[in-house]
Amino acid sequence: MSETEHVSVRDLRKTYGAFDAVDGISFDIGRGETFALLGPNGAGKSTTIEILEGYRDRTSGDVTVLGQDPGRAGRDWRGRIGMVLQSSGESGNVGVRELIAHFATFYPNPRDVDETIAAVGLTEKAGTRIRALSGGQRRRVDVALGVIGRPELLFLDEPTTGFDPEARHEFWSLIRLLKREGTTILLTTHYLDEAAQLGDRAGVVVGGRLVALGPVDEIGGQDSRIPVVRWVDAAGQREQRTTEPTALVAELHRSTGGEVRSLEVIRPSLEDVYLDLVAKHDSTATPTGVLA
Amino acid sequence: MNALALGLRRARFETAVYFRQGDTVFFTFLFPVVMLTIFSVAFSSAGNFGTKPDGSGGITAAAFYLPGMIAAGILLSGVQNLAVDIAVERGDGTLKRLAGTPLPVLSYFVGKFLQVLATSALQIVLLLLVARIAFQVALPADASKWLTFVWVYLLGITTSAVLGIALSRVPRTGKSATAVIVPMVLVLQFISGVYLSFSQLPSWLQSFASVFPLKWLAQGMRSVFLPSTFETLEPGGSWDAAGTAAVLGVWLVVGVVAARLTFRWIRKDS
The missing domain is CATH 3.40.50.300 (P-loop containing nucleotide triphosphate hydrolases)
Known part of the structure; x- marks a missing residue:
């Protein structure tokens, strides 16, 4: 053909x-x-x-x-x-x-x-x-x-x-x-x-x-794929999006002076990107993804 | 593979599947045989049918009911079988799936028609065997009677098959197909001289039944299997072969037009 x-x-x-x-x-x-x-x-x-x-x-x-x-x-x-x-x-x-x-x-x-x-x-x-x-x-x-x-x-x-x-x-x-x-x-x-x-x-x-x-690995734009760092400190659940998660984790480690509680570094999956997109464009959907 | 060769493949496949469906085998294939047996046994002690005052010319219940049951079998194998079968295939997605393949629609219908032809021919052979062997019904020896049988059968089964295709659009779902089609066909059998002697029906009901093909199919079969002494009992005192040919022919045309207008191979809901 x-x-x-x-x-x-x-x-x-x-x-x-x-x-x-x-x-x-x-x-x-x-x-x-x-x-x-x-x-x-x-x-x-x-x-x-x-x-x-x-x-x-x-x-x-x-x-x-x-x-x-x-x-x-x-x-x-x-x-x-x-x-x-x-x-x-x-x-x-x-x-x-x-x-x-x-x-x-x-x-x-x-x-x-x-x-x-x-x-x-x-x-x-x-x-x-x-x-x-x-x-x-x-x-x-x-x-x-x-x-x-x-x-x-x-x-x-x-x-x-x-x-x-x-x-x-x-x-x-x-x-x-x-x-x-x-x-x-x-x-x-x-x-x-x-x-x-x-x-x-x-x-x-x-x-x-x-x-x-x-x-598939670019859909939703680069911003939607910025990793999320999550942890818990005295103020409760914290979350920050950063293109340099390693630096943030190192900084947390330094400032906490030890182990950071409930530390997670999350790279948004296609599912997270998708749910974010749907929530943005569909007024009836409730955001449920990791980026919400 | 060309459309005709594929049609033969479909026919083999469809006929094999037909005989695996217990309800179809009973209510379409065996039903006339069962009814013939019941009537023949039930009326066996009631004496012969159509006996003249001098005691001659009578026939047994089995011989009397045989032509009607053959006609009913042709109607069931064509109309009831195909109307229900195609409605179910439309409902369960079989038609949609087939329409998505390169199978030509012609092959699909060749398959259906040959399945109807094969199963109805077997059904009639079974009816004749039961009548001959179990109830000692004398079958016609005259070749011209069998010639009549062949054309009435072929015209009747073709018309029935085409009407079955047309009626398959009447049930709204595959699940309701049996409930919608079976009563229509059953009522037609009662008013067309299959279970009840046609000559004893009120004349207005006879006129009404004469609109539909089954009355003529049964009459055509009576002209083959009943002695000529019974001809005088027919409306007008004649077998009226021309009437049978004309009415079945009209229904064949009506069926072809209706099937052409209503059947959708790929059903587009636009």
Whole structure:
């Protein structure tokens, strides 16, 4: 493919009556990049991703996905795309391997069925009916169906909801494998550590607008990443933001003349930066992050 | 893989899944067989049906009910099966997921139709076997009767399948699909001469039932399986094959148009 951007979104808007679900969003996703779309519930993440998947029409704006308008793209286009939707389907009377092997026949160049089952950690459940699986195991089937067609672009809409921590780490390994193979990924998630682990760049959506966009380790600006030093002295809990935490700690040590009580040096995580951003842009949210 | 080959794959997959769903197998596939058995046993001591004053020309309850049950089976396998099946698939996200793959919508429908054709053909074979072996019903020996059977069956099952696709949009959720579709189909069976002898219904109810395809499907099947002496009991005193062809044909067109207008492969809520 010749296009360097796999996804290009310009001033995307989606209105339902008087409500602006998506209110002028623009971003690009380069080929082979993993982009995390973050935001609180109802911020417009899923509406945006469903427009890119071709499931919803847009009110206005330009959207190009793998060089085509998803609202008009056809069968060839869908053969190059993989989707893990937010809600999973199937009545459950189908075996795991049976379903994945069946979906493999839809694609021109599918992945090996058994290798895919192994990659999502379901080898031991290959013969089991979907209805007998746990919620997390069903989600792994969704992921397997999303990647079975060897997609160039993969949409992951809250893929690890319902996973236990071990399953999430296994899932991350699978996504890293897909990244190494050059798959472009658009991820929405509520787990900020997941976005930090997997994402190259992230966008934060609040109230239908993109309030921050950039590399995962720079998003929110440099100021939001200034470390926080916390300690307790005679006056109670103290907190200071400084670009030179070591110097501050040394100074505290000198002035206290010994051990500083409850000393912490906190480097804001993506989660802290995110919560700070959301609180700043969403009047209904209460600040809960470390920077609050 | 081309759309037709994928349709065959879908048909195999769908037929396998069909027989794993206990409720569908009972209420769609086995129901006419169960009803035929119950009626045949229940009325076995009541004497023959349609016996002339001189004692000749009568047939057993099993022979009398067989054509109606075949017609009901065609309706159930098409309308009830597909309307519920597709409504459930829309409700649980199966349709949305399939629409996100390169599977052509044509393959999806080829799969559904071949599943309906396969399961209804098996159902009729089962009905004929039960009638022949358990209740000693004499089946037609005349080739022209079987020719009638083939066209009535093919027209009937195609119309039923298309109407099932169209009606799948009526239930608002997948969970309510059975509760919405089954009563409609059941009422139709009672007024169309499946469980109750059509000639004994009041004439206004006969006229009302004549609007719907099942009455004509049952009549077409009676023309195949009942002796010619029963023809005089039909409204107008005739099997009226042309009427069967015309009404089923009209419903086929209505079904195709309705399905075309209401079915959304990718349902965009814009």
